[in-house]
Amino acid sequence: MSQINKLFSFSYKNVSYFLKSRRSAHNTLNAPHFNAADASATKLSETLNKLNEIALNKRNSKVQQDTKQEITPDVVTYSKNKQSKACYLPNRKTVSLETLENSFSSAKNSNLKALENPGSSIVANNQNKYRGVANVINDLNTHFLTDEYYFNGRVSDAEKTAFDRKMVSGQIENILKEHDIELSSDFSCEFVIDPDNYRITVENCENQELKEKIEQALNDGDENKDFADRNGRNLYNHIYLSGKDYKNSQITHDGQLKRYVNDLVQEKIGINLKDCKNVGDDFITSDGQSVKELFLKQVEEEENTTDNIRSFKELRSFYLSQVKYFDFTDNNKQVLRISFSENSLHDIGQQEDFGGNLEFIHEMASVSGAKDSRKTFTCFI
Numbered sequence: 001m002s003q004i005n006k007l008f009s010f011s012y013k014n015v016s017y018f019l020k021s022r023r024s025a026h027n028t029l030n031a032p033h034f035n036a037a038d039a040s041a042t043k044l045s046e047t048l049n050k051l052n053e054i055a056l057n058k059r060n061s062k063v064q065q066d067t068k069q070e071i072t073p074d075v076v077t078y079s080k081n082k083q084s085k086a087c088y089l090p091n092r093k094t095v096s097l098e099t100l101e102n103s104f105s106s107a108k109n110s111n112l113k114a115l116e117n118p119g120s121s122i123v124a125n126n127q128n129k130y131r132g133v134a135n136v137i138n139d140l141n142t143h144f145l146t147d148e149y150y151f152n153g154r155v156s157d158a159e160k161t162a163f164d165r166k167m168v169s170g171q172i173e174n175i176l177k178e179h180d181i182e183l184s185s186d187f188s189c190e191f192v193i194d195p196d197n198y199r200i201t202v203e204n205c206e207n208q209e210l211k212e213k214i215e216q217a218l219n220d221g222d223e224n225k226d227f228a229d230r231n232g233r234n235l236y237n238h239i240y241l242s243g244k245d246y247k248n249s250q251i252t253h254d255g256q257l258k259r260y261v262n263d264l265v266q267e268k269i270g271i272n273l274k275d276c277k278n279v280g281d282d283f284i285t286s287d288g289q290s291v292k293e294l295f296l297k298q299v300e301e302e303e304n305t306t307d308n309i310r311s312f313k314e315l316r317s318f319y320l321s322q323v324k325y326f327d328f329t330d331n332n333k334q335v336l337r338i339s340f341s342e343n344s345l346h347d348i349g350q351q352e353d354f355g356g357n358l359e360f361i362h363e364m365a366s367v368s369g370a371k372d373s374r375k376t377f378t379c380f381i
Helices: 003-029 032-067 097-114 133-140 153-178 208-219 231-243 253-269 291-297 306-322 359-370
Strands: 075-078 085-088 188-193 200-203 277-279 282-284 336-341 344-346
Touching: 097 133, 097 153, 153 208, 153 231, 153 344, 153 359, 188 208, 188 231, 200 208, 200 231, 208 231, 231 336, 253 291, 253 306, 282 291, 291 306
Parallel strands: none
Antiparallel strands: 075 085, 188 200, 188 336, 277 282, 336 344
């Protein structure tokens, strides 16, 4: 995914949440240090709008180049009962429910087949091996919402998370096999990941020798991998993605903001903010370099237009301003953990367990379908 799509995606889904949380906290606690976030909300909104325009222009340009056709906006109308929304896309055809049912059944079989070869490196997002709603709909060149059926985004996201859980559990199993580690059927432990270094540690394992072997296997080679490809970072991201929509008690607003900005700085310029001194809205390295200066300068290496460079520099400046009150050297960080038993990962801190009974996803699908008697389809459960 390009930098524009990565940052733009984060901006709308996460920064808007940060701002809402800041405003809510300020209203409740009347905390003075939240004023900075309130004052910069308008500026951020302008920057995000600009990024939106850039991203849309890039996508539209690509579509026009691929199809040689003028782009027509999606058409959103009401279904025949005048209550439910439908979306009839231009230049797309209508297909029968039977055709859809067969296509989703084929997608489900494809996803189950993919589980047979998960790989031997932990990957948080296994999108390249998953056939979801968008894949099926686009392959059929049909509509997403009609009078007869619709798709629930929350159900689709939950299905994808359940698929990723199976894949990640399989990846861990393969890693252990490659290191000649055999676990008894009643073995259980917890994997714990500190965002400072993304090293996977094992807890609640009485056998110290086995504990060390598992840690060595899961972290093997991470120091030589790109930051985004490390097993520990991917397992951390998988835990986060599995819990962020389910009120996971381990995930906090400040913890996620803090680790996201530190991750971005490490990924772009290789500096960990915990090793720096906070000075105003900047962080200074041990050899006197300005993190802000390096962080903003690096944008010029990835973007080649004046508008893009300005917009991303503004966004990165905003990120640093939001964490200037945080102490990156303290223990107030978002450490995440997940349990492991019967060769599967199980969620901690939330009711929904993507490594256990998935009946909660079935319930989401049945409830959404019963609202207006339209058919719903699934790709995995």
